[in-house]
Amino acid sequence: xxxxxxxxxxxxxxxxxxxxxxxxxxxxxxxxxxxxxxxxxxxxxxxxxxxxxxxxxxxxxxxxxxxxxxxxxxxxxxxxxxxxxxxxxxxxxxxxxxxxxxxxxxxxxxxxxxxxxxxxxxxxxxxxxxxxxxxxxxxxxxxxxxxxxxxxxxxxxxxxxxxxxxxx
Amino acid sequence: xxxxxxxxxxxxxxxxxxxxxxxxxxxxxxxxxxxxxxxxxxxxxxxxxxxxxxxxxxxxxxxxxxxxxxxxxxxxxxxxxxxxxxxxxxxxxxxxxxxxxxxxxxxxxxxxxxxxxxxxxxxxxxxxxxxxxxxxxxxxxxxxxxxxxxxxxxxxxxxxxxxxxxxxxxxxxxxxxxxxxxxxxxxxxxxxxxxxxxxxxxxxxxxxxxxxxxxxxx
Numbered sequence: 514x515x516x517x518x519x520x521x522x523x524x525x526x527x528x529x530x531x532x533x534x535x536x537x538x539x540x541x542x543x544x545x546x547x548x549x550x551x552x553x554x555x556x557x558x559x560x561x562x563x564x565x566x567x568x569x570x571x572x573x574x575x576x577x578x579x580x581x582x583x584x585x586x587x588x589x590x591x592x593x594x595x596x597x598x599x600x601x602x603x604x605x606x607x608x609x610x611x612x613x614x615x616x617x618x619x620x621x622x623x624x625x626x627x628x629x630x631x632x633x634x635x636x637x638x639x640x641x642x643x644x645x646x647x648x649x650x651x652x653x654x655x656x657x658x659x660x661x662x663x664x665x666x667x668x669x670x671x672x673x674x675x676x677x678x679x680x681x
Numbered sequence: 682x683x684x685x686x687x688x689x690x691x692x693x694x695x696x697x698x699x700x701x702x703x704x705x706x707x708x709x710x711x712x713x714x715x716x717x718x719x720x721x722x723x724x725x726x727x728x729x730x731x732x733x734x735x736x737x738x739x740x741x742x743x744x745x746x747x748x749x750x751x752x753x754x755x756x757x758x759x760x761x762x763x764x765x766x767x768x769x770x771x772x773x774x775x776x777x778x779x780x781x782x783x784x785x786x787x788x789x790x791x792x793x794x795x796x797x798x799x800x801x802x803x804x805x806x807x808x809x810x811x812x813x814x815x816x817x818x819x820x821x822x823x824x825x826x827x828x829x830x831x832x833x834x835x836x837x838x839x840x841x842x843x844x845x846x847x848x849x850x851x852x853x854x855x856x857x858x859x860x861x862x863x864x865x866x867x868x869x870x871x872x873x874x875x876x877x878x879x880x881x882x883x884x885x886x887x888x889x890x891x892x893x894x895x896x897x898x899x
Contacts (some may be wrong), residue, residue, distance in 0.1 A: 519713055523706060531699040552712065559713055561791045574791055581790040581797045588886035601702055620694045623687060633893050636794055642691040655793025656897060664897070672687060 522562050526555065529575045532643075533558075534601055536576075539627055539639055540583035551601065554582045576645075576653050580636045587632055626675050630668065637661065638668050728782055735775040742768040756830040763825035770818045777811040798894055805887045813862045819855040823848045 526533070533554050541547035558578050565574055627635055633654075640650045647665075651658045746764050749757045785804050790797055823844075833841045861869065 519710065522713075523704065523709060526709070527704055530702055530704055531695060534698070534702055535695060555709065555712065557790050561789055564789060565791070577793065577797075578790045580794050581792075581801075584794065584798055584890070585801055588890060601704060616690065616693065620690055623690055631893050632890060633794070633798075633897050642688055644688060644692075653794060654897075655795035660897070669687070 518562075522559060525562075525571050525575075526558070529572055530601065532572060532575050533579055535643075536579045536583055536639060538624075539635055540587050540632075542628070550583060550586050553586055554579045557582045573649060573653060576640065580639075580653065584632050584636070622676065622679060623672070626672055630671075634664065634668050637664050638672075641665050641668075732775065732779060732782075735771070735778065739768065739771055739775060742771065756828045758829045759827035759832070760825050763821040766821045767818045767825070770814055774812065774815055777808065777814075781808045781811075795894060795897065798890065802887050802891050802894070806891070810863070813859050816855050816858040816862070819858075820848055820851040823851045 533551060537547050537551045537554065541550045558575065561574075561578055565571075627638060630638060637650065637654060640653060645653070647658045647661050650661045654661065742764060746761065746768055749761050749764070781804060785801065788797070788800060788804075792800075827844070832844070
């Protein structure tokens with residue numbers, strides 16, 4: 514692949530890096546696995562970049578590949594043989610919000626509850642939290658909008674229940 | 682917690698991170714140059730080693746078969762038939778494995794989640810279904826050492842009885858395993874034991890995901 518093509522790829526990644534970061538965060542349980550998963554997602558995106566269909570938005574394409582890689586990744590048993598340094602760099606001071614705040618504690622709980630969901634429900638919830646339309650969610654996941662709507666209802670009820678239990 | 686708060690909480694947290702997150706371009710270019718252009722490289726690891734080991738094993742079996750044919754004697758009939766069958770079964774297993782790796786590696790991952798996961802899982806489960814053929818070779822391991830010159834004519838009845846019993850036990854085990862390894866009962870402890878030898882956890886996870894997908898599409 515040419516340098517121009519790889520520069521184009523990097524620029525697409527730069528614009529949508531948040532998607533990969535959030536999905537890897539939701540499917541990987543620790544920092545090391547997160548690095549591996551991020552790397553795997555980027556490799557698969559690069560492999561699929563030549564056949565990218567411009568009819569779809571870049572973000573939709575990235576969601577599809579990233580979720581497919583993450584679901585397959587979470588089923589495997591892994592051996593570490595990859596890069597030791599992360600491909601994403603958090604700038605100091607900005608990246609990690611203040612851990613001590615109440616909102617941060619709530620976020621940690623939300624993250625934990627997301628991790629406890631089934632793999633596919635987790636994918637649906639991630640798209641919901643990103644405020645994707647039900648039409649786009651149905652396209653990414655590959656089920657009907659009605660099915661998406663029912664699922665979201667159930668997932669939200671589960672989350673509410675878990676937060677309620679925390680408060681008791 | 683109100684449902685709108687989930688979204689707010691999520692977005693508040695990632696807003697700052699999105700702004701500060703930078704891609705390590707040097708590393709990324711290195712990764713793309715070194716690895717991604719060669720799809721074969723993504724097979725690196727146990728898979729390629731598995732294929733190499735399989736090919737060496739086939740070469741060994743093929744070698745001893747060739748020697749048996751070159752120096753043919755009717756005394757080697759049991760040996761030729763048994764090792765021949767083992768060789769063919771192993772050729773099929775290695776062929777299925779290589780085909781699986783090529784298919785799974787060539788699969789485009791930019792389809793919908795349900796479509797791609799269905800394809801990935803079908804491939805994974807089909808590999809295991811194919812791997813059942815390996816158990817068919819078991820009975821042949823109980824006959825390859827017999828010689829036409831002395832079996833069954835030149836041996837005592839007790840030995841013939843023992844050999845028949847021994848081979849029958851291997852046939853029974855092969856049939857039993859072949860029937861059981863259909864993944865209709867993945868929780869069965871014998872099935873689990875067999876699966877543990879061939880990356881069982883990943884396979885059981887695949888079966889679990891299959892059920893999740895069925896549930897999602899229902």
